[in-house]
Amino acid sequence: MTTDPGSSPRLVEVTAANIGTALAVRVRPDQEHLVGPVAKSLAEAYVHPDVAWPRLIVDGGRAVGFLMAFFDADWFGDGRVRRSGLWRLNIAADEQGRGYGRFAVRAVAEEIRRRGGTEFYVTHHPGPAGPENFYRGLGFRPNGEIHEGETVEVLRLG
Template sequence: MISSSLRLVPVTPANFEAVCAVRVRPDQEHLVEAVTTSLAEAYVHGATAWPRAIVDGDEIVGFVMAFLDIVWDPSKDPEHRRSGLWRLNIAAGRQGKGYGRFAVEAVSQEIRRRGGTRAYVTWHAGDDSPEPFYLGLGFRPTGELSGDQPVAVLELT
């Protein structure tokens, strides 16, 4: 059960090791990068990455990283900017308790706060794909691919 103290917090020196210790189930490891990889990407893409620990009470139960206001395809439209969910890692023993839904809603709120009206996400297709989770939250496929991953959008109206 999710507590009323559920929140997203920045990754800091004080919680870094606990955040890096978040592991998804072994059968999901091929679907999402490890938190350490995400934090390295956040460092390299500091202007657009928004990494956060998902905390319930005093326990880190997951990690989420958004991308905020990136130019999607400058060759088509340099003003076309997008924001959305880049990574979502919920600890293996904490899945199915609403933490992922909370994280997506919190990222959506941050996008709205910054003036965005849509949230985007991609996922690996195939067995154990998170596609049903994202579709269940209202994301709809755009027909685009990012690499080999389908792109979906959630209207934030």
């Protein structure tokens, strides 16, 4: 991972003091149709505070991305299945390819384990411009489901 010398990436809670920084995180223009903007994530976190976990990804003194995880979410809305995973991942356009996405996935995996989870779910838009290869490279595998038009993949946590 390429980072600032002497620093390492970390997750930071989104607060009133840094919300402007969070809102400024933008993916590449060719990726905007694949991932919702940070503003949408924060609105979803506001209406789902019981499961949403929005965080800035910071390295040194700069925000390099944003993620929103979900924990113990009622997947089908009927109480039968509860899941945890990555709801949204936005790596800033000029920070991509430096390992921040992998850092974010590992950090969410650690949080899921800390909370007693054994499976890590992601969803993504299918197609050549999507993040399928990124997630597959980290060990995620499709489980055969489509959720709101997106491919569902799972990583078993050991």
